[in-house]
Amino acid sequence: MSFFSRLSDIVSCRLDDLIAEQAEPGAAIARIIAEIEEGLGGAKRSVTAAGKSEERLQAELEERRQQAQSWANVARQELAAGHDDAARQALSRKREIEDLQAGIEQQLAAATSTREHLSTTMRAIEARLAEARRRQHEMQSPEFTPAQVSKAKAAAPQATSTAPTIDRTRAAQIEAELEALRRELKQG
Numbered sequence: 001m002s003f004f005s006r007l008s009d010i011v012s013c014r015l016d017d018l019i020a021e022q023a024e025p026g027a028a029i030a031r032i033i034a035e036i037e038e039g040l041g042g043a044k045r046s047v048t049a050a051g052k053s054e055e056r057l058q059a060e061l062e063e064r065r066q067q068a069q070s071w072a073n074v075a076r077q078e079l080a081a082g083h084d085d086a087a088r089q090a091l092s093r094k095r096e097i098e099d100l101q102a103g104i105e106q107q108l109a110a111a112t113s114t115r116e117h118l119s120t121t122m123r124a125i126e127a128r129l130a131e132a133r134r135r136q137h138e139m140q141s142p143e144f145t146p147a148q149v150s151k152a153k154a155a156a157p158q159a160t161s162t163a164p165t166i167d168r169t170r171a172a173q174i175e176a177e178l179e180a181l182r183r184e185l186k187q188g
Contacts, residue, residue: 003035010039011124015135029136036129043122050115057108064101068094119169 003018004010015032022028071094078086 003032004039007039007043007121007125010036010128011121013128015128015132019135026136026139029132029139033129033132033136036125036132040122040125040129043118043125047115047118047122050111050118054108054111054115057104057111061101061104061108064097064104068097068101071097 004013015029018032019025019028071090075087075090075094078084078090
């Protein structure tokens with residue numbers, strides 16, 4: 001029996017509810033962790049593929065920018081040489097390239113958005129995996145009975161999971177937000 005049919009199921013699940021429905025909670029948490037790890041592997045592959053697509057589009061966009069600049073230079077040279085028709089043709093080619101460039105820019109924006117969404121989902125799955133592993137550890141700990149674990153969870157404040165693999169971009173975003181809050185506090 002599979003616990004999750006989609007990656008979003010992993011992110012939105014309530015582990016305690018899934019475990020409570022099972023006759024053997026210890027075996028269930030092990031299967032849940034295995035499924036989350038499998039989902040995390042798929043999420044990582046998706047993020048990698050999206051990143052490669054984004055890089056490919058970025059390279060193509062840069063190539064088109066260079067081509068447009070090259071045609072602008074040709075038009076300048078032809079005009080300086082007194083060849084108005086050749087300059088018009090060069091400017092026409094430049095326009096064609098710029099139209100392609102505009103399409104690539106839209107694709108790049110979509111690819112960036114997709115990669116960011118997939119990265120966010122991947123981090124959420126990493127957090128869910130950390131939570132499941134903590135839950136498994138609690139279940140295996142001889143000092144906690146299931147009732148004690150439930151009581152401790154109810155008394156503890158809801159904290160966000162500290163996934164061990166926070167990427168540099170995310171850390172930089174957090175630092176930038178922290179700095180913005182500092183500036184806001186100084187102004188107020």
